[in-house]
Amino acid sequence: MATGRNHRPATSRSRGIPEATVARLPLYLRALTALSERSVPTVSSEELASAAGVNSAKLRKDFSYLGSYGTRGVGYDVEYLVYQISRELGLTQDWPVVIVGIGNLGAALANYGGFASRGFRVAALIDADPGLAGKPVAGIPVQHTDELEKIISDNGVSIGVIATPAGAAQQVCDRLVAAGITSILNFAPTVLSVPEGVDVRKVDLSIELQILAFHEQRKAGEELGAPPGRRPGEGPEADTAPPAAPPAVAVTKRPPESGTDGDLPAVMPA
Amino acid sequence: MATGRNHRPATSRSRGIPEATVARLPLYLRALTALSERSVPTVSSEELASAAGVNSAKLRKDFSYLGSYGTRGVGYDVEYLVYQISRELGLTQDWPVVIVGIGNLGAALANYGGFASRGFRVAALIDADPGLAGKPVAGIPVQHTDELEKIISDNGVSIGVIATPAGAAQQVCDRLVAAGITSILNFAPTVLSVPEGVDVRKVDLSIELQILAFHEQRKAGEELGAPPGRRPGEGPEADTAPPAAPPAVAVTKRPPESGTDGDLPAVMPA
DNA sequence: ATGCCTTTGTGAACGCGTGCACAAAGATTG
């Protein structure tokens, strides 16, 4: 999963539900919804855990934070659990969402059908390009950034999605926060700084790929018997001297693009 | 970030680098690259940590797993550190990547400029729609699913990106794995089951939004003094009886769409 | 060369998350 784990370190477990559990509730909800559509009345923790890709003990402990919603010897009532989790996640109400930055990614997000089915509603699409203003994307006309504050206050929006280039992200973020947004999903490859009380989650494709590459390299290295990375304490390095002579080579020979590559047409995180 | 934390539980720290540290290395790398482009020669752990949005002690400990690359009283050599982290992440080599499922999201990913600048190269775009075959997306002609196995073996691809509808994801995954792929980045809203040795990371927009909604609801509830969720032990629930009478109401009144909403035109995770 | 100042690298403590293993609870059967 993509990433984004810079959350609220303290104050995290508000009414007792651990952050890790909250992160898994949507997973359970999805599995339960599928069961519900197949009209399955009850599930055991074992079955549901398997469907959600987790350990059954973990699932039971997770549910125990919500209350005792199961029946021993039987399992959990699917419909009831769907309702309880939905309520706990706040999905029984409608959440208007604004998407800022209607590039390739923003358009993809706007077209995403999963929004409405989970209580989220795209209230507006916003972009800084005047040429885009008025043009419909996914049936919704794009509005200019100038309208940002008005849109948010008029619709009572509290969740914003940033899909702009990295260079614009912080500025957009500041305006969103000033306008009253308190939760942000950030697709731009930047570390956003926000005031206390504002939640930020990050989705970053490039980071995910780099993590995969690390493990991939390790797999390839072990396979050949030779560990890929240099071993921690192994005497003085022979080839490259540590502090001096920083090897300016390699690193995939980055061509001198225009500034940070996050400033690119920005389609996805860098 | 997006999510995806179902990793390799054991065997995780191969040569001693903790998983949590690996996940942060790309963050440091990005900050360092920005500094490098501004020709900054050295940084202190404090400065770099601030730029990466982490705690300085954590950063120093992270770097300590890589070796002693800093100079006490001075800081870290930017260029050298960029090189070391790149090497550790396996970014000094080229990673061919295939993207399967060229819908809205797949196209957005294909257009993403951040690939090449980090050692990743889009080797091929693959889609099951024969109508798309041959048509160029981001300058690369889309190929039909039939070619999948050949493409992967011919190009020695080991990393695959799944951007298909949920219904097709597992099948595509199986074919990718059978063809030799050992790392998968999954955008489809499904739990993929893979054999031992294959890494899967998941990016799921809907989950991120639901987590935000949870905190948002909590914020709104606390603000008014009344906790949103039911308090754990507070005597017998008055309104709704726990096991019996599963409230089939609410849950955002899902309209009977075609099957699981993951089967939709699928643009993003559900 | 000596002393001071800055910053790294890390030992140790703490807290969260995970998984085991089992007792309690309810269903079910005879």
Added chain:
DNA sequence: CAATCTTTGTGCACGCGTTCACAAAGGCAT
């Protein structure tokens, strides 16, 4: 009604990750 079987709910222990706090190390000025 009693015995048995299934499955939940959770106490407990363990390990990872985070953070503090400080000693060691290097630069720099005198």
